[in-house]
Amino acid sequence: MLLKDNKKSLLHVFDDYKAKREKVFARLDVEKLRDDLHQLKKESIKNIKELKKQAIVNLKNFGVNVFEVNNYEEAGEVLKKLTDGADLIVKSKSNVINNLNLKKVLAGKEIIETDTGDFLAELAGQKGEHHISPAVSLDIRTIVRAIKEKLNSEVEENPQAIVSFVREYLRQKIIQAQIGLTGANALTTEGQVVILENEGNISLVSRLPARHVVITSTKKIVPTIEDAMLIVKCSAIWGTGQAWPVYVSIIAGPSKTADIEKKLITGAQGAKEVDLILINDHQNLINTPFEEILYCISCGACLNFCPVFLIEHEKIDYKFANRIFKCTLCGSCKLNCPAKIDLGKITKVARAKFAQEGKASLTNEKMIENIRHYGNPFGKIDSGETPKELFCC
Amino acid sequence: MPLFKNFFRGNTLYYPGCLTKFVAKDLAENYRRILQKIGLDFIELPDLEVCCGSPALAAGYSADFKNLAEKNLKVFKEHAVAKIITNCPACFKIFSVDYQKVLDSNWDIKAEHIVQTMVNSKAIGNWKLEIGNSRRSRVTYHDPCHLGRLMGIYDEPRQVLKGLGIKTKEMERNKSYALCCGGGGGVKANWPELANKIAKERIGLAKDIGAECLVTNCPLCYLQLKENSEEIEVKEMSQLIKE
Numbered sequence: 001m002l003l004k005d006n007k008k009s010l011l012h013v014f015d016d017y018k019a020k021r022e023k024v025f026a027r028l029d030v031e032k033l034r035d036d037l038h039q040l041k042k043e044s045i046k047n048i049k050e051l052k053k054q055a056i057v058n059l060k061n062f063g064v065n066v067f068e069v070n071n072y073e074e075a076g077e078v079l080k081k082l083t084d085g086a087d088l089i090v091k092s093k094s095n096v097i098n099n100l101n102l103k104k105v106l107a108g109k110e111i112i113e114t115d116t117g118d119f120l121a122e123l124a125g126q127k128g129e130h131h132i133s134p135a136v137s138l139d140i141r142t143i144v145r146a147i148k149e150k151l152n153s154e155v156e157e158n159p160q161a162i163v164s165f166v167r168e169y170l171r172q173k174i175i176q177a178q179i180g181l182t183g184a185n186a187l188t189t190e191g192q193v194v195i196l197e198n199e200g201n202i203s204l205v206s207r208l209p210a211r212h213v214v215i216t217s218t219k220k221i222v223p224t225i226e227d228a229m230l231i232v233k234c235s236a237i238w239g240t241g242q243a244w245p246v247y248v249s250i251i252a253g254p255s256k257t258a259d260i261e262k263k264l265i266t267g268a269q270g271a272k273e274v275d276l277i278l279i280n281d282h283q284n285l286i287n288t289p290f291e292e293i294l295y296c297i298s299c300g301a302c303l304n305f306c307p308v309f310l311i312e313h314e315k316i317d318y319k320f321a322n323r324i325f326k327c328t329l330c331g332s333c334k335l336n337c338p339a340k341i342d343l344g345k346i347t348k349v350a351r352a353k354f355a356q357e358g359k360a361s362l363t364n365e366k367m368i369e370n371i372r373h374y375g376n377p378f379g380k381i382d383s384g385e386t387p388k389e390l391f392c393c
Numbered sequence: 394m395p396l397f398k399n400f401f402r403g404n405t406l407y408y409p410g411c412l413t414k415f416v417a418k419d420l421a422e423n424y425r426r427i428l429q430k431i432g433l434d435f436i437e438l439p440d441l442e443v444c445c446g447s448p449a450l451a452a453g454y455s456a457d458f459k460n461l462a463e464k465n466l467k468v469f470k471e472h473a474v475a476k477i478i479t480n481c482p483a484c485f486k487i488f489s490v491d492y493q494k495v496l497d498s499n500w501d502i503k504a505e506h507i508v509q510t511m512v513n514s515k516a517i518g519n520w521k522l523e524i525g526n527s528r529r530s531r532v533t534y535h536d537p538c539h540l541g542r543l544m545g546i547y548d549e550p551r552q553v554l555k556g557l558g559i560k561t562k563e564m565e566r567n568k569s570y571a572l573c574c575g576g577g578g579g580v581k582a583n584w585p586e587l588a589n590k591i592a593k594e595r596i597g598l599a600k601d602i603g604a605e606c607l608v609t610n611c612p613l614c615y616l617q618l619k620e621n622s623e624e625i626e627v628k629e630m631s632q633l634i635k636e
Contacts, residue, residue, distance in 0.1 A: 009594060009597075011572075011594055011597070011598070015565075018570070305570065307572055307573040307575060307591045307594075308580075308587065308591070310572075310591065310594060311587055311590045311591055311594070312587065325579065325580075325583055325584075326580060326583075326584055326587060327578050327580070328538070328573045328575060328576070328577040328578040328580045328588075328591070329451055329538070329577050329578035330538040330542065330573035330577055330578070331538055331542040331543045332538075332542065332570075332573070335542055335569055347578075348450065348451065348453060348455075349453075350453075351451075351452055351453030352453035352454070352455055353453070354453065355452065355453040355454060356453075360452065360453065361583050363579070363582045363583050364452045364453075364579060364582075364583065367448055367449075367452065367579075367582065368449060368452065368454050368457055371443075371444055371446075371448070371449055371454075371457060371461070372457065375443035375444055375461075375464075376411045376414075376415060376443070376444045377411055377444055377448045377449075378411065378415050378416075381415055386415065386416055386418070387415055387416055389582060390412070390416065390576070390581045390582055390613070390616065390617075391448060391579075391582045392411060392412045392447070392448050392483070392581075392582075392613055
């Protein structure tokens with residue numbers, strides 16, 4: 001939840017994004033790209049077990065320590081063991097890591113968020129729900145005030161000054177940290193971890209600390225590095241309106257060198273150890289009407305044009321009745337989804353599930369009773385009368 | 394009587410939809426008149442037809458939706474309906490896309506949004522308008538989600554407005570990027586405050602381009618935007634045309 005008392009319109013925040021994206025679209029066969037991504041995700045989810053097996057073998061061959069777990073709780077336990085003895089951990093933005101309750105898992109340790117937006121949102125005591133633009137509803141005054149209160153530093157009220165401050169502050173932390181924690185945008189069966197970014201923080205977090213721990217979900221596995229690049233490309237275009245991101249990291253194990261007498265030494269200038277905690281989450285969604293949720297590449301484009309997010313700054317979430325019934329079924333999300341996920345359809349399936357469980361609103365129950373008895377959503381209408389409640393459409 | 398025509402291909406039904414039939418009743422009157430002006434033979438089945446099922450489908454009552462589809466199919470078949478004309482984009486989508494999914498090949502009735510009927514009529518250029526000359530160049534068009542994004546009808550409403558002699562200015566978020574009026578999906582009934590806040594954003598976009606009149610052709614968008622219109626005049630397309 002964001003800015004309860006200081007809500008401003010997000011309507012024009014994404015105008016630049018839209019303009020940039022349209023320029024990129026003009027040079028591409030957008031529909032082909034969307035179909036390709038949909039197909040890639042569909043096939044990968046269908047073959048998830050086989051892909052996972054291959055990926056683990058090849059990751060291990062590259063020297064990555066792989067820990068396969070079944071849920072976030074187990075992932076937390078593994079992370080706790082891996083970070084034993086470390087007191088400073090730097091992390092990058094990741095939706096999977098957000099599900100972990102890091103504060104509890106890593107209690108007593110200093111955990112620093114290094115994505116500028118997330119870092120500032122956290123500093124201001126707010127939880128950003130937008131995948132790509134967590135600080136989108138933070139105003140600059142709130143940011144400056146938070147820096148002063150929490151970090152005891154005076155920063156000018158302009159974006160350049162704030163970014164310079166964040167850069168210096170986080171650099172020190174990243175150099176001092178023993179562990180860098182990241183998610184991944186894709187994993188390949190060939191054994192690579194693929195991460196994209198613009199800021200450069202992920203490159204630093206994954207290379208400067210001695211240990212790099214990747215936490216991600218099996219749904220991110222695709223067959224080849226070329227497939228992973230399709231995900232990178234779509235993430236950049238739909239995420240930020242760029243043709244390609246500033247940085248793409250392909251990480252295939254710890255850093256190494258054989259420069260001295262051709263003897264292979266692991267742990268050169270980047271990370272000395274790479275761990276991967278691979279979560280078998282969402283297995284229960286496969287082969288259900290919700291399966292397409294797993295095609296999501298977390299670009300956030302659906303939110304940029306969602307009329308409800310515009311006002312509420314909260315995602316429509318199929319898991320919660322109080323959120324799923326807020327969807328206006330306007331269809332913007334599907335049209336703006338690079339993976340062509342039919343979120344409107346998922347909304348209707350989720351609503352049907354809640355209605356069956358007796359969790360529909362009283363308003364909807366009244367509407368359907370009216371339809372059952374009178375053949376219209378308004379109920380009995382005497383001639384000359386006009387219904388007051390708009391139980392439509 | 395159409396039944397005695399040599400090539401009778403079935404009746405054309407004007408189906409206003411519940412919102413027009415029971416709430417925005419003047420629109421039904423307007424559209425009947427428009428169909429007559431165009432010179433189309435049509436029937437109406439106000440006491441026999443039931444809700445198309447759009448609100449039931451949106452709220453997750455799929456069994457009820459199928460039930461309504463079956464009831465309507467029976468009534469329509471009994472009256473030899475071959476084509477439905479409706480002014481409601483939600484009904485239009487339901488008849489065009491969703492009935493087929495639950496009725497399979499039993500559903501073979503064509504559906505048309507009335508703006509498609511109007512766009513094919515050469516008569517519209519001669520119709521007199523309810524909107525003053527000075528305002529005709531300060532009009533913007535709001536794409537209803539069910540008509541635009543969900544059914545791909547973007548050009549026809551603009552062509553009709555042009556045919557009527559109205560010059561439209563486009564809002565920042567139009568066509569496939571059109572911002573929802575906030576009323577759809579049951580939100581108007583369940584979360585009226587949220588719905589109204591979204592509507593005000595939409596009205597704000599009309600203000601941004603200096604529009605004085607916002608025209609749309611969905612009864613829900615119309616009622617919803619009108620309620621939140623502030624100083625902008627909100628009109629349903631049929632209200633532009635003089636009796």
